[in-house]
Amino acid sequence: MISVPDATARILSAFAPLGPEIVALDQALGRVLSLPVTARLDHPPQAVSAMDGYAVRSEDVQQLPVRLKVVEAIAAGTLPARAIGAGEAARIFTGAALPQGADAIVIQENTEKDGDHVRIVDGGPAIKGKHIRATGNDFAQGQVGVAAGRRLTPSDIGLAAAMNWPWLTVTRQPRVAIISTGNELVQPGETLAPGQIIASNGFALAAFVAQCGGEAINLGIARDEESSLADLIDRAAGADLLLTSGGASVGEHDLVKGVLKAKGMVLDFWKIAMRPGKPLMFGTLGTAGGALKVIGLPGNPVSALVTATLFVGPAIARMLGETDVGPRIVKARLGIDLPANDVRQDYLRSAVTEDAQGFIATPFGKQDSAMLSALSRSGGLVIRAPHAPAAKAGSEVEMVRLG
Numbered sequence: 001m002i003s004v005p006d007a008t009a010r011i012l013s014a015f016a017p018l019g020p021e022i023v024a025l026d027q028a029l030g031r032v033l034s035l036p037v038t039a040r041l042d043h044p045p046q047a048v049s050a051m052d053g054y055a056v057r058s059e060d061v062q063q064l065p066v067r068l069k070v071v072e073a074i075a076a077g078t079l080p081a082r083a084i085g086a087g088e089a090a091r092i093f094t095g096a097a098l099p100q101g102a103d104a105i106v107i108q109e110n111t112e113k114d115g116d117h118v119r120i121v122d123g124g125p126a127i128k129g130k131h132i133r134a135t136g137n138d139f140a141q142g143q144v145g146v147a148a149g150r151r152l153t154p155s156d157i158g159l160a161a162a163m164n165w166p167w168l169t170v171t172r173q174p175r176v177a178i179i180s181t182g183n184e185l186v187q188p189g190e191t192l193a194p195g196q197i198i199a200s201n202g203f204a205l206a207a208f209v210a211q212c213g214g215e216a217i218n219l220g221i222a223r224d225e226e227s228s229l230a231d232l233i234d235r236a237a238g239a240d241l242l243l244t245s246g247g248a249s250v251g252e253h254d255l256v257k258g259v260l261k262a263k264g265m266v267l268d269f270w271k272i273a274m275r276p277g278k279p280l281m282f283g284t285l286g287t288a289g290g291a292l293k294v295i296g297l298p299g300n301p302v303s304a305l306v307t308a309t310l311f312v313g314p315a316i317a318r319m320l321g322e323t324d325v326g327p328r329i330v331k332a333r334l335g336i337d338l339p340a341n342d343v344r345q346d347y348l349r350s351a352v353t354e355d356a357q358g359f360i361a362t363p364f365g366k367q368d369s370a371m372l373s374a375l376s377r378s379g380g381l382v383i384r385a386p387h388a389p390a391a392k393a394g395s396e397v398e399m400v401r402l403g
């Protein structure tokens with residue numbers, strides 16, 4: 001058995017960012033930028049009004065009330081026809097370009113119309129620059145708006161559009177093939193024969209891969225026979241990563257490692273000193289589609305998802321070129337006493353609440369690695385290092401934050 005940090009380092013060092021591809025802005029949400037987004041123009045491109053009102057020379061509006069001649073009206077999208085001089089103002093609307101000579105905006109609410117003049121009656125003396133957005137106020141040409149390695153949010157996409165990019169260069173999505181194994185497995189919706197259970201791991205893992213930004217290819221269920229497994233493994237050629245679930249342990253029906261090795265897989269490691277997730281396996285298989293990394297996950301549903309969170313998520317993040325490869329580890333205080341730990345690093349499914357001091361994590365009494373219902377209710381996984389001494393309620397621990 002190797003340690004969790006060792007397993008993490010070995011897995012992460014085996015993955016590198018994939019190549020770039022170009023996507024239209026409306027396809028870019030959640031993708032990871034491969035090249036930074038830099039501004040192709042200043043924004044705003046010229047000084048504009050931030051309010052509906054009148055563009056004035058601030059020196060004309062020091063004593064109220066004051067009456068100014070309105071020389072033109074400027075709407076957003078049109079340019080001023082002329083400069084304003086002493087005693088003059090221009091009617092102006094939000095987003096419209098400021099005329100030469102004007103250095104302040106008086107909002108409409110502080111004015112009264114007076115034929116072709118405007119009377120400024122309220123709001124006090126005009127202040128230079130008031131309600132004016134200067135050229136490049138938001139960003140200047142050449143400025144970096146979104147750094148490479150960032151997963152794009154709606155505001156990033158808005159910013160990229162404002163920076164005048166109709167498309168973006170993002171990292172290709174990792175293709176992650178998923179094989180479930182086991183004679184007992186049937187698809188959700190089917191009627192169970194005696195001894196059968198519903199296959200949930202393929203769906204959970206595919207959802208996890210998609211959430212991480214990968215493209216999941218769920219290849220279905222292999223029977224506990226070498227030929228069935230070998231068939232499905234062949235179909236994973238061309239993927240960047242193959243995940244198997246089940247058949248990773250030591251029983252006679254645990255065939256995954258053997259079949260992969262027979263196909264030429266170079267095993268990096270098998271078994272991690274952790275709970276859940278001990279029988280995890282990692283290796284590389286040469287296929288017709290190139291080198292395929294293989295992470296063999298344990299079959300217990302909680303073990304499969306916990307190890308996916310710790311190892312598959314970071315591997316996908318590395319392939320995407322993300323700057324932060326996770327998982328998200330935070331501090332919490334224990335809600336209950338915990339006994340001393342043994343040789344394996346524990347990840348305790350826990351209810352998580354929050355108070356003014358931060359998170360409180362209360363590990364569930366039952367930590368069975370087949371209990372998906374407990375995982376689904378978990379806000380975090382309390383980490384217990386190998387040989388950690390007993391810990392009292394209230395003491396600080398580290399926790400993998402879920403959700």
Ligand SMILES: Nc1nc2c(c(=O)[nH]1)N[C@H]1C(S)=C(S)[C@@H](COP(=O)(O)OP(=O)(O)OC[C@H]3O[C@@H](n4cnc5c(N)ncnc54)[C@H](O)[C@@H]3O)O[C@H]1N2
Pocket residue numbers: 180181182184185197198199200201202245246247248249250254276277278279297298299300301303369370
């Ligand atoms: N003698 C030992 N037995 C076991 C050990 C050990 O060290 N010595 N390790 C235990 C640990 S820890 C784990 S974890 C499991 C993992 O075993 P496998 O990866 O071989 O998983 P399976 O035996 O195939 O399945 C375990 C369990 O999970 C259910 N399962 C499997 N696939 C799915 C699926 N796609 N969806 C839902 N549920 C699934 C399966 O029916 C079993 O109940 O081994 C321990 N044994």
Ligand code: MOO
Pocket residue numbers: 274275276277278279298300303369
């Ligand atoms: O390590 Mo296994 O994953 O607990 O039940």
